[in-house]
Amino acid sequence: MLFDFDGPVCQLFAAHSAADVTATLAAAVDRSEPDLLTDEQRQGADPLGILRSVAAARPGSPLVRQVEQLLAREERRAAVHARPTEYADPLIRTLASSHTLAITSNNSPGAIHEYLNTRAGVGSCFESVYGRAESAEHLKPDPYCLVCALDSTGAARDQTLMIGDAPADYEAARRAGVGFIGFASQESREHALREAGARTIVTSLEELLEAARTVRH
Structure with a gap:
């Protein structure tokens, strides 16, 4: 994931x-x-x-x-001072029990690690973090960070999903050959994702958490 x-x-x-x-x-x-x-x-x-x-x-x-x-x-x-997205922490912990997790982001790796270090029981769930390069090259929708995560974990593309909230995330996932679940907590984001071509979209991570718990049991 x-x-x-x-x-x-x-x-x-x-x-x-x-x-x-x-x-x-x-x-x-x-x-x-x-x-x-x-x-x-x-x-x-x-x-x-x-x-x-x-x-x-x-x-x-x-x-x-x-x-x-x-x-x-x-x-x-x-x-x-970042605020955890509602249901994100339990979703991450639930998925980590049966999946390899990685972060693939346009944000700086330093900021991502800064946040994860404050989230007991969550930061250790991610096997790898791929954030923005200092040169600002390969920003999504370039799939570079996704490909790096796939290569580092050895995950099969047809068995990998990305959760993202922007058209650039969807396009990067499409180019990398992995599945995509759009997260849209606002109507405008849902519209943008659908316009980009995303078909599977949730408005709350609770939907994914319930699905993950069902599959695990």
Whole structure:
């Protein structure tokens, strides 16, 4: 089982404003290249979107590394106060009793480990964590992190599922050749996942927890 991190495992920016982080990153970009971002990006609440835009426009540049490091720092701060997604912890523990689990995420590995270290009985459930590279290369929908997890665990693709909450997760799973379960706690996310092509979507992890407990018994 492959888990995306922010969403299916926790709400990373539950107490650490994503809009404030976005503004911090946008200000750093504007100091170097004031015309690179749009006003919509600057005023949004999608810090990863800022990094994605910079990486696409200036691949391999010092600016990409600077923005990635800023975002990684803010993600680690956010991880300390992140809120577990409802039913995520018992789902993870239940699945870990019979499945190999890994995290495949566009978030920084440092932030993921920071969070997992605070969750007694959950962090040890994951055999591996594959997060964002400092170069910001291979962000999902690139399947790179999923392929790394499959290679490290030796899991068969036709026996692997990914739980994700974004179209990029679905597309990465499709390219990697693994199954996909969409998690959509908001109607807008469900719509986006269906538009991307996802067919199996749950609105609460309770549905997966009940299914996992039924299969185990």
